[in-house]
Amino acid sequence: MDFSLSKTETLFLQMIREFADKEVKPLAAEVDEEERFPVETVEKMAKLGIMGIPVPVEYGGAGGNNVLYSMAVEELSAACATTGVIVSAHTSLCAAPILEFGNKEQKAKYLPKLASGEWLGAFGLTEPNAGTDASSQQTIAVEDGDNYILNGSKIFITNAEYGHVYIIFAMTDKSKGVKGISAFIVEKDFPGFSVGKKEKKMGIRGSATCELIMENCVVPKANLLGKINEGFSIAMKTLDGGRIGIAAQALGIAQGAINETVKYVKERKQFGKPISAFQNTQFQLADLQTRVVASRLLVRQAAFKKDKGQNYSTEAAMAKLYAAETAMEVTNKAIQMHGGYGYTREYPVERMFRDAKITEIYEGTSEVQRMVISAALLK
Amino acid sequence: MKIVVCIKQVPDTTEIKINPTTGTLIRDGVPSIINPDDKAGLELALSLKDKFNAHITVITMGPAQAEDVLREAYAMGVDRAILLTDRKFAGADTLATSHALAGALRKLEFDLLITGRQAIDGDTAQVGPQIAEHLDLPQVSYLEHLDFDGKNTFTVKRRVEDGYEILQVDGPCVVTVLSGAYKPRYMTVSGIVGAYEKEVEFWGFEQIDVVESKLGLKGSPTRVHKAFSRGVKAPGELYEVDTNEAAGIIISKLKEKFII
Numbered sequence: 014m015d016f017s018l019s020k021t022e023t024l025f026l027q028m029i030r031e032f033a034d035k036e037v038k039p040l041a042a043e044v045d046e047e048e049r050f051p052v053e054t055v056e057k058m059a060k061l062g063i064m065g066i067p068v069p070v071e072y073g074g075a076g077g078n079n080v081l082y083s084m085a086v087e088e089l090s091a092a093c094a095t096t097g098v099i100v101s102a103h104t105s106l107c108a109a110p111i112l113e114f115g116n117k118e119q120k121a122k123y124l125p126k127l128a129s130g131e132w133l134g135a136f137g138l139t140e141p142n143a144g145t146d147a148s149s150q151q152t153i154a155v156e157d158g159d160n161y162i163l164n165g166s167k168i169f170i171t172n173a174e175y176g177h178v179y180i181i182f183a184m185t186d187k188s189k190g191v192k193g194i195s196a197f198i199v200e201k202d203f204p205g206f207s208v209g210k211k212e213k214k215m216g217i218r219g220s221a222t223c224e225l226i227m228e229n230c231v232v233p234k235a236n237l238l239g240k241i242n243e244g245f246s247i248a249m250k251t252l253d254g255g256r257i258g259i260a261a262q263a264l265g266i267a268q269g270a271i272n273e274t275v276k277y278v279k280e281r282k283q284f285g286k287p288i289s290a291f292q293n294t295q296f297q298l299a300d301l302q303t304r305v306v307a308s309r310l311l312v313r314q315a316a317f318k319k320d321k322g323q324n325y326s327t328e329a330a331m332a333k334l335y336a337a338e339t340a341m342e343v344t345n346k347a348i349q350m351h352g353g354y355g356y357t358r359e360y361p362v363e364r365m366f367r368d369a370k371i372t373e374i375y376e377g378t379s380e381v382q383r384m385v386i387s388a389a390l391l392k
Numbered sequence: 393m394k395i396v397v398c399i400k401q402v403p404d405t406t407e408i409k410i411n412p413t414t415g416t417l418i419r420d421g422v423p424s425i426i427n428p429d430d431k432a433g434l435e436l437a438l439s440l441k442d443k444f445n446a447h448i449t450v451i452t453m454g455p456a457q458a459e460d461v462l463r464e465a466y467a468m469g470v471d472r473a474i475l476l477t478d479r480k481f482a483g484a485d486t487l488a489t490s491h492a493l494a495g496a497l498r499k500l501e502f503d504l505l506i507t508g509r510q511a512i513d514g515d516t517a518q519v520g521p522q523i524a525e526h527l528d529l530p531q532v533s534y535l536e537h538l539d540f541d542g543k544n545t546f547t548v549k550r551r552v553e554d555g556y557e558i559l560q561v562d563g564p565c566v567v568t569v570l571s572g573a574y575k576p577r578y579m580t581v582s583g584i585v586g587a588y589e590k591e592v593e594f595w596g597f598e599q600i601d602v603v604e605s606k607l608g609l610k611g612s613p614t615r616v617h618k619a620f621s622r623g624v625k626a627p628g629e630l631y632e633v634d635t636n637e638a639a640g641i642i643i644s645k646l647k648e649k650f651i652i
Contacts, residue, residue: 028579062581075581
């Protein structure tokens with residue numbers, strides 16, 4: 014067993030840390046305050062190949078793997094969680110299912126545009142009445158000659174407003190329930206497709222989270238992803254991969270908050286000495302950093318198993334559950350160690366606390382992760 | 393168009409801490425980086441590759457681990473990388489280093505040779521100009537900007553103490569670049585993924601064209617007399633006043649210390 018980083022991973026971390034520090038971190042407060050999607054950052058990331066890290070070179074990607082991808086999401090999120098989730102949703106929820114379940118034509122048509130970052134990807138599963146109970150899809154798809162006609166709406170869709178291509182789930186056979194759901198690749202210019210209202214969120218405020226509306230939306234049959242009525246399994250497998258991305262995002266937020274706190278406690282003086290000299294500060298930081306490193310090992314394990322082609326579903330659920338709850342605890346205590354200043358927007362831990370909460374909710378709540386983990390244990 | 397860029401692996405001096413009791417540098421755990429002036433030179437070469445499809449070779453002299461900076465250069469987009477390494481090169485001062493590099497450069501074709509102005513671990517600014525002398529090539533040091541006419545002439549802006557000079561120079565020639573001249577690009581992800589699959593050529597004494605007596609410790613006339621760390625200065629006094637009043641304060645302080 015070897016826990017050391019490879020030469021390639023070391024070089025990659027050097028690049029992504031420098032990029033996050035110089036290009037992403039300076040914008041984080043503004044992106045949050047103004048609820049602004051960082052278009053310029055996405056362009057820069059596209060140029061460097063960050064929008065297609067695990068996509069093979071033959072499809073225009075960087076030819077990297079999921080370990081590198083998880084490192085990228087972690088480092089970006091340590092600077093700005095909005096930027097982290099843009100990359101995560103694009104890569105894990107749109108490019109990955111096309112790579113895994115798409116046919117030759119679909120891969121050739123969509124992956125080069127997604128991997129180069131020319132197009133931004135998104136994923137539409139959640140509906141007003143289908144959250145954790147994702148099988149209760151009300152969006153329907155009906156065959157019509159060479160097309161499917163989709164009707165329905167999706168909510169809470171990351172990247173929606175700036176997306177070009179969406180993986181959309183719809184009922185193709187209502188009588189079959191879960192086994193009657195199919196997946197489609199939908200382009201933003203398809204007739205009958207539109208982006209609805211934008212959500213006002215607590216955190217990750219720069220990511221454009223919107224509603225998607227399909228009103229007699231015409232989707233060519235060639236854009237059916239995978240086999241008919243196998244959409245639910247595609248959705249669940251896609252979310253397994255997505256959890257690595259969100260776990261990495263939570264991990265990044267947590268490490269980012271610790272880094273800020275370490276800096277602060279060395280500078281802040283009370284009772285004539287820096288607060289880092291108090292054992293309460295030292296012990297709290299020790300506990301928090303231990304949890305963060307444990308989260309990192311879980312995230313890298315899940316990414317490693319995915320890269321090896323092994324079953325990683327439970328590991329991804331554990332990584333997301335633990336990293337998300339760690340992010341909440343770390344950011345909460347980071348504010349406490351900052352005292353009153355931590356409650357203001359002058360210090361980034363306030364934003365990090367708000368950003369952390371969503372990682373316990375999206376791409377499967379912490380309760381769903383516990384269901385996945387216990388199901389594997391008790392089967 | 394062919395370009396050769398000389399780069400050096402240096403300790404990141406911004407990360408170096410001083411041991412407070414012994415006064416010596418703590419080099420453990422200090423990351424190694426591409427020397428900043430050299431990295432700007434690399435960016436100049438890459439920008440010429442973007443515009444004129446130039447072929448770029450990077451070369452460095454150093455121990456085996458200096459290979460890492462060549463891999464980084466590959467990830468930024470260079471085409472060929474050579475590591476000059478041999479026990480015979482060890483202990484070299486700037487003169488012996490420039491002889492070894494010139495020996496390797498005699499084996500390479502180029503229109504433009506780029507070096508950084510100076511390395512942050514030595515600050516001598518000697519190796520670039522020395523190489524130019526050994527190879528009998530025109531040189532422009534302290535380069536801030538370079539334009540290429542697409543044929544064989546470079547128009548360069550070089551910084552001098554009280555301003556700058558604009559010069560024209562034909563290739564092959566040597567330029568030494570300032571770190572602020574060109575902002576280095578980031579490595580790309582695909583460049584990083586491919587960097588360790590590319591070949592780094594290891595060249596020793598046998599592969600280069602130079603007399604052995606000019607190399608290594610034997611070829612190094614520099615002798616270090618004494619190394620010491622500067623004492624800690626007092627923090628000084630700060631006055632926020634207008635210019636006239638400031639001049640008065642300075643004069644009275646200098647008089648106090650019997651300097652004037």
